[in-house]
Amino acid sequence: MTSRRPPLEGLPALRDDTLLRALRGECTDRVPAWMMRQAGRYLPEFRDVRAAHGFFEVCRDPALACEVTVQPLERFGAELLSACIIFSDILVVLQALGVEVRMEPKEGPVLPVPLASPDADAFRALAAPAFKGVDVERELGYVFDAIGAARQRIAGRVPLIGFSGAPFTLMGYWVEGGGSRTLSKAKRWLYEWPRESHVVLQRLTDVVVDYLVGQVRAGAQALQVFESNGGDLAPRAWSEFSLPYLAQICKRVKERLAGELGLAGAAVPVVVFSRGSNWEGALEALRDAGFDAVSLDWTVDPAAARERVGDRVALQGNLCPALLYAREEVIRAETHRMLDGFRAGACPHVANLGHGMEPEMDPDRARCFLQAVRDYVVPGKR
Amino acid sequence: MTSRRPPLEGLPALRDDTLLRALRGECTDRVPAWMMRQAGRYLPEFRDVRAAHGFFEVCRDPALACEVTVQPLERFGAELLSACIIFSDILVVLQALGVEVRMEPKEGPVLPVPLASPDADAFRALAAPAFKGVDVERELGYVFDAIGAARQRIAGRVPLIGFSGAPFTLMGYWVEGGGSRTLSKAKRWLYEWPRESHVVLQRLTDVVVDYLVGQVRAGAQALQVFESNGGDLAPRAWSEFSLPYLAQICKRVKERLAGELGLAGAAVPVVVFSRGSNWEGALEALRDAGFDAVSLDWTVDPAAARERVGDRVALQGNLCPALLYAREEVIRAETHRMLDGFRAGACPHVANLGHGMEPEMDPDRARCFLQAVRDYVVPGKR
Numbered sequence: 001m002t003s004r005r006p007p008l009e010g011l012p013a014l015r016d017d018t019l020l021r022a023l024r025g026e027c028t029d030r031v032p033a034w035m036m037r038q039a040g041r042y043l044p045e046f047r048d049v050r051a052a053h054g055f056f057e058v059c060r061d062p063a064l065a066c067e068v069t070v071q072p073l074e075r076f077g078a079e080l081l082s083a084c085i086i087f088s089d090i091l092v093v094l095q096a097l098g099v100e101v102r103m104e105p106k107e108g109p110v111l112p113v114p115l116a117s118p119d120a121d122a123f124r125a126l127a128a129p130a131f132k133g134v135d136v137e138r139e140l141g142y143v144f145d146a147i148g149a150a151r152q153r154i155a156g157r158v159p160l161i162g163f164s165g166a167p168f169t170l171m172g173y174w175v176e177g178g179g180s181r182t183l184s185k186a187k188r189w190l191y192e193w194p195r196e197s198h199v200v201l202q203r204l205t206d207v208v209v210d211y212l213v214g215q216v217r218a219g220a221q222a223l224q225v226f227e228s229n230g231g232d233l234a235p236r237a238w239s240e241f242s243l244p245y246l247a248q249i250c251k252r253v254k255e256r257l258a259g260e261l262g263l264a265g266a267a268v269p270v271v272v273f274s275r276g277s278n279w280e281g282a283l284e285a286l287r288d289a290g291f292d293a294v295s296l297d298w299t300v301d302p303a304a305a306r307e308r309v310g311d312r313v314a315l316q317g318n319l320c321p322a323l324l325y326a327r328e329e330v331i332r333a334e335t336h337r338m339l340d341g342f343r344a345g346a347c348p349h350v351a352n353l354g355h356g357m358e359p360e361m362d363p364d365r366a367r368c369f370l371q372a373v374r375d376y377v378v379p380g381k382r
Numbered sequence: 383m384t385s386r387r388p389p390l391e392g393l394p395a396l397r398d399d400t401l402l403r404a405l406r407g408e409c410t411d412r413v414p415a416w417m418m419r420q421a422g423r424y425l426p427e428f429r430d431v432r433a434a435h436g437f438f439e440v441c442r443d444p445a446l447a448c449e450v451t452v453q454p455l456e457r458f459g460a461e462l463l464s465a466c467i468i469f470s471d472i473l474v475v476l477q478a479l480g481v482e483v484r485m486e487p488k489e490g491p492v493l494p495v496p497l498a499s500p501d502a503d504a505f506r507a508l509a510a511p512a513f514k515g516v517d518v519e520r521e522l523g524y525v526f527d528a529i530g531a532a533r534q535r536i537a538g539r540v541p542l543i544g545f546s547g548a549p550f551t552l553m554g555y556w557v558e559g560g561g562s563r564t565l566s567k568a569k570r571w572l573y574e575w576p577r578e579s580h581v582v583l584q585r586l587t588d589v590v591v592d593y594l595v596g597q598v599r600a601g602a603q604a605l606q607v608f609e610s611n612g613g614d615l616a617p618r619a620w621s622e623f624s625l626p627y628l629a630q631i632c633k634r635v636k637e638r639l640a641g642e643l644g645l646a647g648a649a650v651p652v653v654v655f656s657r658g659s660n661w662e663g664a665l666e667a668l669r670d671a672g673f674d675a676v677s678l679d680w681t682v683d684p685a686a687a688r689e690r691v692g693d694r695v696a697l698q699g700n701l702c703p704a705l706l707y708a709r710e711e712v713i714r715a716e717t718h719r720m721l722d723g724f725r726a727g728a729c730p731h732v733a734n735l736g737h738g739m740e741p742e743m744d745p746d747r748a749r750c751f752l753q754a755v756r757d758y759v760v761p762g763k764r
Binding site for chain 2: 179181182183184187188190191192231233234235236237276277278279280281298299300301304320321322323325326327330334337354358360
């Protein structure tokens with residue numbers, strides 16, 4: 001069910017659209033940069049908030065979510081950081097479906113009642129013809145409120161990115177009951193019950209579409225879809241259980257944004273990150289599915305990736321996050337080498353890490369990465 | 383320090399060398415098959431042994447290790463299963479270096495004293511000029527004994543494969559103190575202390591070379607090197623911290639086997655499995671490093687991989703292990719599709735999974751996979 005709130009009212013105008021132009025496939029004079037999981041535990045100011053509030057409490061309180069969303073911008077400034085991403089978690093979509101998700105201190109997410117098999121009550125409810133879908137305004141309105149608040153607080157300095165987990169990744173957490181190194185239960189589902197798997201994936205897709213459209217109505221200026229577990233699937237399984245839903249999300253969201261909000265084409269760029277899906281044909285398929293930008297993990301060579309997808313689609317990534325543990329001159333050199341490989345600026349590119357920030361990381365090393373991107377001279381633009 | 387035992391005495395002659403011929407780059411009339419982690423918890427007869435004995439107790443008792451090594455052959459027969467692999471664990475190499483490794487029931491391997499930093503005593507001992515290396519006969523002779531016993535027990539029905547973990551993978555467990563989803567501590571080591579990392583990796587390489595040569599002296603007829611964490615490294619980091627040591631192992635082992643045992647060239651084929659290192663140039667680099675065969679995880683398209691490495695190097699793999707949860711007709715169809723993609727038989731190929739068997743798997747589904755390979759008709763060989 002779609003969000004009913006009046007869209008895009010009274011939001012501050014964007015002053016620096018470098019990120020959006022790169023995501024839309026334009027060359028840029030300087031390379032925009034942000035970091036996956038940039039609002040997170042590596043920031044002392046984030047840990048201060050978390051000391052007083054539970055993880056999902058921060059997600060669900062628009063004022064708190066807004067505060068931590070903007071923390072990286074306050075620290076690094078719009079000169080270095082080209083975007084904020086709304087603070088939330090991919091698993092809020094499962095919570096919206098009535099699934100209990102707890103965040104345990106060391107363990108990460110725990111779902112006490114996993115989707116064990118098609119005999120599970122949760123599956124029967126989902127598959128029933130009477131299934132009513134999710135009222136995203138009621139279940140996830142707190143995210144929309146946080147987005148609106150963050151837009152006000154950012155005050156046009158940089159764009160605000162909304163996001164969602166992708167259907168297979170969400171299904172993986174649900175089936176496994178949390179994170180998993182092998183995803184063997186989730187893959188077992190796909191192979192043992194392919195028809196039922198498609199039911200789950202389609203229901204999740206429907207929610208994700210409403211959720212992403214709702215985020216744009218609330219003020220998100222770009223969207224990213226996270227298929228964090230994409231690389232656990234063999235190419236053929238990915239083509240059957242992941243890619244079609246990613247493509248459907250991209251198409252339906254863009255149609256809805258054009259029809260309901262007059263935001264056609266790449267007005268609100270949609271980025272896809274299918275981590276680990278780097279085999280021949282995968283990046284190309286994501287491009288062809290209509291995404292404006294493909295975000296890459298660190299196991300792809302930048303020049304090879306740029307060669308594969310051509311000059312016109314935006315790429316995002318892909319510094320190995322662990323490089324932020326290196327000395328500053330190494331971070332600078334590797335960042336510049338990466339940008340050279342992507343032909344960043346001359347080709348549409350958004351500098352980012354190949355995966356998220358980790359709690360042990362030093363904010364000053366993150367700043368070093370951002371500064372290295374800022375100092376990078378796009379060939380021909382000196 | 384090399385093994386001192388007299389080599390290759392009184393061992394039964396091999397009656398079916400299909401696997402070895404494929405690994406040596408020959409076309410074969412039928413496609414040989416085995417499964418990574420084929421001696422493991424999915425077999426009730428294995429669980430029976432483990433009910434009475436600890437994990438490393440089985441590794442260290444040559445009679446027990448021999449028994450579980452041969453269990454898959456006794457169950458499936460030489461008609462279906464083309465090789466045994468010695469039952470052991472990659473972490474015995476760390477134990478040989480004096481590192482405590484425990485196998486915890488649900489958790490997997492635990493190293494109570496991780497290699498936290500170059501200040502650790504273990505690093506200082508390893509880096510000291512007085513470091514004496516490892517006497518593999520004394521520390522790992524139990525593996526050699528198990529290999530000799532298994533050769534007798536197999537009685538020439540199929541070849542016996544020896545193996546070792548690769549240096550970066552071993553270092554990863556050591557630094558992390560066990561398994562890790564992100565390997566962030568291990569990667570931090572590489573980037574923060576590259577020089578010291580090379581010391582660790584070189585010392586491990588020296589042990590691995592002696593260990594693999596010792597396994598061949600004891601009766602191993604092929605070798606596999608497992609870089610199970612290869613794909614956690616960015617391409618450039620892999621080229622610096624993984625590939626050179628893999629290449630060194632291949633070269634030194636082959637030189638030693640030729641010089642000490644008269645086993646030149648591909649007499650004892652050496653297989654490499656660098657899981658997740660599938661970017662452009664990686665498979666090609668492993669081939670060029672001198673390995674006889676490259677084992678592939680499930681995230682590579684078979685036809686694309688064969689195209690990339692050419693027709694002459696052997697490939698091994700790469701069915702998604704989770705397909706063993708599928709219905710039997712799906713297992714058969716996907717196995718045949720995979721073999722078609724690799725042009726198995728017409729090109730040198732060993733059918734295998736893209737990763738190890740899992741405890742929840744049904745031995746009859748494993749049999750179904752092996753039977754599907756056995757039933758596969760190599761084009762032109764009907």
